[in-house]
Amino acid sequence: xxxxxxxxxxxxxxxxxxxxxxxxxxxxxxxxxxxxxxxxxxxxxxxxxxxxxxxxxxxxxxxxxxxxxxxxxxxxxxxxxxxxxxxxxxxxxxxxxxxxxxxxxxxxxxxxxx
Amino acid sequence: xxxxxxxxxxxxxxxxxxxxxxxxxxxxxxxxxxxxxxxxxxxxxxxxxxxxxxxxxxxxxxxxxxxxxxxxxxxxxxxxxxxxxxxxxxxxxxxxxxxxxxxxxxxxxxxxxx
DNA sequence: CTAACACTTAGGCTTTGCGCTAAGTGTTTG
DNA sequence: CAAACACTTAGCGCAAAGCCTAAGTGTTAG
Numbered sequence: 001x002x003x004x005x006x007x008x009x010x011x012x013x014x015x016x017x018x019x020x021x022x023x024x025x026x027x028x029x030x031x032x033x034x035x036x037x038x039x040x041x042x043x044x045x046x047x048x049x050x051x052x053x054x055x056x057x058x059x060x061x062x063x064x065x066x067x068x069x070x071x072x073x074x075x076x077x078x079x080x081x082x083x084x085x086x087x088x089x090x091x092x093x094x095x096x097x098x099x100x101x102x103x104x105x106x107x108x109x110x111x112x113x114x
Numbered sequence: 115x116x117x118x119x120x121x122x123x124x125x126x127x128x129x130x131x132x133x134x135x136x137x138x139x140x141x142x143x144x145x146x147x148x149x150x151x152x153x154x155x156x157x158x159x160x161x162x163x164x165x166x167x168x169x170x171x172x173x174x175x176x177x178x179x180x181x182x183x184x185x186x187x188x189x190x191x192x193x194x195x196x197x198x199x200x201x202x203x204x205x206x207x208x209x210x211x212x213x214x215x216x217x218x219x220x221x222x223x224x225x226x227x228x
Numbered sequence: 229c230t231a232a233c234a235c236t237t238a239g240g241c242t243t244t245g246c247g248c249t250a251a252g253t254g255t256t257t258g
Numbered sequence: 259c260a261a262a263c264a265c266t267t268a269g270c271g272c273a274a275a276g277c278c279t280a281a282g283t284g285t286t287a288g
Contacts, residue, residue: 005132012130016123017246021199028206034265047247049265054245068255068264076204083200085135086193092142131276148235159235161277182234182285 010058011082019043020051024074027061031073124172125196133157134165138188141175145187 014020023037038048052072055061059078063070128134137151152162166186169175173192177184 005135008135009130009132012126013245016126016130018119018123019246021122024203025206028203035263043246044248045265046249046267050246065265068253070265079200079204083204086197086200089138089142090190090193090197092139127275133276149233157276158278160237160279163235164276179235184235 005081007059007078007081008085011060011078014055014058014060015082017051019048020055023051023055023072024060027072027074031071033069033071037072119195121173121192121195122199125174125192128169128172128174129196131165133162134169137165137169137186138174141186141188145185147183147185151186 015024019041022040026032026037026040034045034049034052037052038045041048052061052063056063056072059075061072062075063072065071129138133155136154140146140151140154148159148163148166151166152159155162166175166177170177170186173189175186176189177186179185
């Protein structure tokens, strides 16, 4: 577990924006073109495509251009890093809380009547 | 599942910084004071305490000041939101990949000899 | 009661994030 | 081949992130 993980920084950063999360959600229902993806958003197109570029740069989606249409789909591998991190953290977390429980129990047993 | 979730934005944002992730890791081993937490980092103290404030503001840690020492500990509840989001996304993801598998199989069956 | 300690507040500086408009590129379609 | 289409590039503006130093504030030890 390194202090600095570029990959984790990037993926969390990518997920910190609601537009990008919504795009991932949409793509989980199937591939789509740039304009299809952009339609629900009120944003100007260049602003929107920056989000798509960011998602691709950080490995969360991939795209392919055919003719004048660019089609995007998910690249789920990268989300695994985040999931791993969370689950690992949660294990430590819960172990710690268990220890706290145990400690409080000890206190209680040692603590006769006051 | 709403398009805009302040809570998710905030938590992902909080986790996007390596210093803050390291603090969470350290705290998963037990509570600690501001200076104890700060020691491993080369950052100036005011810079570091801003990270702590952010973690607290977003509900990932909590603190209590007693005398001149402020002690921090984890507040694990909030991480659940992130975990939920990830796992939900993953379910959709995998269903989608399964569909793709099925589709490719269909193709293969329809595709006799070319 | 003074000095050290453990932060905390204030303010400044630079970089990055996220939005915009305007103009450009390459691909179809009539 | 001209016009419509689907992006793409360039460049600007503003706000927030993340770092710093300097100067507080309140607490405790000698």
